[in-house]
Amino acid sequence: MKHITFIVTKDCQLACKYCYLVGKNTGERMSWPTAKAAIDYILGNREIFDDDGVVWEFIGGEPFLEIDLIDRICDYIKREMFRLGHPWFDNYRFLFATNGINYGSAKVQAFISKNIKHLSIGITIDGTQRKHDLNRIWKDDGTGEERGSYADVLRNIPLWRRQFPNDGTKVTISSEDIPYIKESVLHLYSLGIRDVKINCVFEDVWREGDDRLFEDQLVELADAIVDNGYYNGYDCSFFNERIGRPLDPEVDNSNWCGSGRMLSVDAAGNFYPCTRFAAYSLRVKRPRIIGNVRDGIDLNKLRPFLSLDRTTQSPGKCIECEVASGCAWCQGENYDAALTDTIFQRSTAICLMHKARVRANNYYWNRLYRKLADExxxxxFENKRKSQSTQSFSC
Amino acid sequence: MLKYLVVLLDRTSAAFCHADNPYSVRELMPLPVLQEALLFAMKENLSVQFVYPDYELPDEYVSMIDSVDHIDIRHVVGGDVCVLDGMDGDAEIDGDNVVIRTTSVELIDNLPSLIGLMSRATHVAVVLTDMLSMSDERLGRYGEFLSDLEREVAGMIQSGVVPQINLLTDRLFLAEMNNCNAGWESVTVAPDGRLYVCPAFYYEDESDSIGRLPAGPDMRNGRLLRLDHAPICRRCDAFQCRRCVWLNRKLTLEVNTPGREQCVVSHLERNASRRLLERIRPAVDFLRDNDICEIDYLDPFETIRL
Incomplete structure (x- = not known):
C-alpha cells in the first residue's frame, strides 16, 4: 500500500509542546496547481508507483484548516483514478490525523459525508484533561496565558465515535507525560476509544529516572487492564507479545521505518521520503528533498532509503541487544540527530525507555495469562488472538 | 585501516579521478606542512602518494619528497603515474602507469587512440569525468564501446600481447572488491594541512575537512566508508568498481550508496570482462581458476531492494 502525504499547510491552531514540527508557520499553504501537479505526476507514473493500493494522507499543521483545498484534491483524485482506469480506484483511502477542533464544522462534515466509505480519521487526544492540556495548548493569543485544548476537542468526540467507531487515537509520550500514562489510557477507553496507539517520542528528551517511572506507570496500567478486563476488545500498543526478543542480524534485518516507501509533498511542490524530512520537521539538518512535482522523483536519492537495513544503521549495542524486537526508530529523527548528514546512524535516545517497556510488557502478559489460566x-483467549493475527496477515 | 596518504603539493595539483580540480591559482604546500605530512605518514605507517602541480618544485621540496618511499602522480612522464587529461593517442607516456581522465563521449569516439596508449603503457586506468550526467542513451553507447574494446583486447592477447586496462582486465584477476576506499584506507592532505576523504571532497568544499595535521583524521561516521557498511556494494561482484564515495554522495546524498550510473557503468565493464574471459580462455594458460558468472541485471540495487 503506497502512502502519499500532502502537507497542505504548516499552520495549526495549537502549539503542542512536544510537536516535532519546529518550523510551523501561517505562510506555507499548498496551492491547487501544486496539488494537481503532484497528483498528475503520481497517477501518471505507474512504473514508479506500482503498489496495489494507496493511502492519500493529509497533514499539517492542522489539515482541516485547508478543507476547501482537500475537498478539491480528493474530488480530482477520484475523478482521475476513474478516468485513467487506475487500479487504485478500487483500493484507496483518505487518511487524516487531526487535532479535532474543526471536526464538527459544516465543511468538514460535508466532506466526511461525501467520502466516508474511503475515509479514516484519527483525532489526537492525549488522555485526561490534565494530561492533554499539559502539552496540547492553544497558540499564544497575546495574553501570555496558557490555554489547553481538551474541552474544544472533547465536544467533537461523540460525533467522531459515531462516524468512525473503529478508528483509534494516537498518543505521544514525552518526559513530562509519564506520570499520566495510566489514567490517560483508561480515560480514552472510557470515551469509547478502543484502539490507543501510543509511543514515546524518539527525540532525546529523556531525563535520568524516566525509564523507572515509565515502567511503573505501565505496570499500573497493565494491572488496570487485566483487572478490568480491557484485554477483551481494547488495545494499547505498548503491550505486544512480539516485542522484547533478540533479533537475528541476517533474518531480522529489515528497516523499521517506512520512509522512502512513502512520499510527501509540500506547498512548494517538493517531494520528501516522509514528512519528517521536510524543513519544518528538522531542528538541525537541511531538508532531504528527493524531487519535485515538475521534474519528478530523483530515483538515485531514494536508493539509500530502499537499501537501508537494520544492522547497517545500528550501533553494536543494538545488534547485540537481547530485547531488540519492537524497538522502533524514526528515520527522520535519526537523520536530524546524526553526527553527519546521513540516515545511516540510528539514534538510541529511546533505548532505556524501550527496555522499561519490555519489562512492563513481560509483566502484563505474565499477569494476563496467569489470570486467564486460573479462570x-x-x-x-490464545486461539482467538491467533485467529485475529492470521486474519490480519491475510489482509 | 589507513594505508595511504595522498599529498596535494599545490592547490593546482593534477586532478586524477572523477572530480575536476577547480583551483587555478597556485598555492604550494608550505615546507613545514609537507614535513608534518611526511612525519605523520611515517608514524602511521602510510604509503605516500604525491600529487604534483604543473610547474617545477623548488629543490628543497624535491629533496624532502625523496627522503621517503613514495609514488608520484603528475601530468608529465617520468613519475610513477602519468595523468592525461583527455584522449591523446600520441601522448608521451614512456611505459608508465597511465590515468586517462576523459568523458565517455570522447572515449567512445577514440577507441584507436586508447588501443595505441594501451600498447605503450604498463597499465591504463580510464576515469570518466561525466559520471554525474550519464544518460541511459550514453550508457548504452558505453556498453557498445566496451564490446568493441573487448574484441580488440582479445585480439591483442591472442597475439601474445597482454594489455592492462582497468575497464576490462582488472576484473579478470580479482576475487574480491578492490575499490578506491577513500577515507577508509586513504586520506588526503591539502596544501594547508587539512585532511579530506579524498581530493574531490577538497575540491568541492574546503570546509568539508575531516581533521588536520598533525592530529590526524577525526572522522565522524567513518564506518560508512567501509564496504561492510555499504548495503548495495557489499553484495556486488563488480570487483573492479571504484566505488567512488564522492560520486555516491553527489548522486544519492549518502557516501555508502552508489547511484545507478556508477553501478551500471561498473556492470557493463564487469560483463565485458566476462565476455573477454570466455573469449581468451582457450588461448591463455592463466586465469584457469577465475570465473565471472552470468547475471541478468546491470544494477545490483534491483536485487537487494528490500
Whole structure:
C-alpha cells in the first residue's frame, strides 16, 4: 500500500509542546496547481508507483484548516483514478490525523459525508484533561496565558465515535507525560476509544529516572487492564507479545521505518521520503528533498532509503541487544540527530525507555495469562488472538 | 585501516579521478606542512602518494619528497603515474602507469587512440569525468564501446600481447572488491594541512575537512566508508568498481550508496570482462581458476531492494 502525504499547510491552531514540527508557520499553504501537479505526476507514473493500493494522507499543521483545498484534491483524485482506469480506484483511502477542533464544522462534515466509505480519521487526544492540556495548548493569543485544548476537542468526540467507531487515537509520550500514562489510557477507553496507539517520542528528551517511572506507570496500567478486563476488545500498543526478543542480524534485518516507501509533498511542490524530512520537521539538518512535482522523483536519492537495513544503521549495542524486537526508530529523527548528514546512524535516545517497556510488557502478559489460566480461559483467549493475527496477515 | 596518504603539493595539483580540480591559482604546500605530512605518514605507517602541480618544485621540496618511499602522480612522464587529461593517442607516456581522465563521449569516439596508449603503457586506468550526467542513451553507447574494446583486447592477447586496462582486465584477476576506499584506507592532505576523504571532497568544499595535521583524521561516521557498511556494494561482484564515495554522495546524498550510473557503468565493464574471459580462455594458460558468472541485471540495487 503506497502512502502519499500532502502537507497542505504548516499552520495549526495549537502549539503542542512536544510537536516535532519546529518550523510551523501561517505562510506555507499548498496551492491547487501544486496539488494537481503532484497528483498528475503520481497517477501518471505507474512504473514508479506500482503498489496495489494507496493511502492519500493529509497533514499539517492542522489539515482541516485547508478543507476547501482537500475537498478539491480528493474530488480530482477520484475523478482521475476513474478516468485513467487506475487500479487504485478500487483500493484507496483518505487518511487524516487531526487535532479535532474543526471536526464538527459544516465543511468538514460535508466532506466526511461525501467520502466516508474511503475515509479514516484519527483525532489526537492525549488522555485526561490534565494530561492533554499539559502539552496540547492553544497558540499564544497575546495574553501570555496558557490555554489547553481538551474541552474544544472533547465536544467533537461523540460525533467522531459515531462516524468512525473503529478508528483509534494516537498518543505521544514525552518526559513530562509519564506520570499520566495510566489514567490517560483508561480515560480514552472510557470515551469509547478502543484502539490507543501510543509511543514515546524518539527525540532525546529523556531525563535520568524516566525509564523507572515509565515502567511503573505501565505496570499500573497493565494491572488496570487485566483487572478490568480491557484485554477483551481494547488495545494499547505498548503491550505486544512480539516485542522484547533478540533479533537475528541476517533474518531480522529489515528497516523499521517506512520512509522512502512513502512520499510527501509540500506547498512548494517538493517531494520528501516522509514528512519528517521536510524543513519544518528538522531542528538541525537541511531538508532531504528527493524531487519535485515538475521534474519528478530523483530515483538515485531514494536508493539509500530502499537499501537501508537494520544492522547497517545500528550501533553494536543494538545488534547485540537481547530485547531488540519492537524497538522502533524514526528515520527522520535519526537523520536530524546524526553526527553527519546521513540516515545511516540510528539514534538510541529511546533505548532505556524501550527496555522499561519490555519489562512492563513481560509483566502484563505474565499477569494476563496467569489470570486467564486460573479462570480456565487461556486456551480460548490464545486461539482467538491467533485467529485475529492470521486474519490480519491475510489482509 | 589507513594505508595511504595522498599529498596535494599545490592547490593546482593534477586532478586524477572523477572530480575536476577547480583551483587555478597556485598555492604550494608550505615546507613545514609537507614535513608534518611526511612525519605523520611515517608514524602511521602510510604509503605516500604525491600529487604534483604543473610547474617545477623548488629543490628543497624535491629533496624532502625523496627522503621517503613514495609514488608520484603528475601530468608529465617520468613519475610513477602519468595523468592525461583527455584522449591523446600520441601522448608521451614512456611505459608508465597511465590515468586517462576523459568523458565517455570522447572515449567512445577514440577507441584507436586508447588501443595505441594501451600498447605503450604498463597499465591504463580510464576515469570518466561525466559520471554525474550519464544518460541511459550514453550508457548504452558505453556498453557498445566496451564490446568493441573487448574484441580488440582479445585480439591483442591472442597475439601474445597482454594489455592492462582497468575497464576490462582488472576484473579478470580479482576475487574480491578492490575499490578506491577513500577515507577508509586513504586520506588526503591539502596544501594547508587539512585532511579530506579524498581530493574531490577538497575540491568541492574546503570546509568539508575531516581533521588536520598533525592530529590526524577525526572522522565522524567513518564506518560508512567501509564496504561492510555499504548495503548495495557489499553484495556486488563488480570487483573492479571504484566505488567512488564522492560520486555516491553527489548522486544519492549518502557516501555508502552508489547511484545507478556508477553501478551500471561498473556492470557493463564487469560483463565485458566476462565476455573477454570466455573469449581468451582457450588461448591463455592463466586465469584457469577465475570465473565471472552470468547475471541478468546491470544494477545490483534491483536485487537487494528490500
Amino acid at each position: 480456565g480461559r487461556r486456551e480460548e
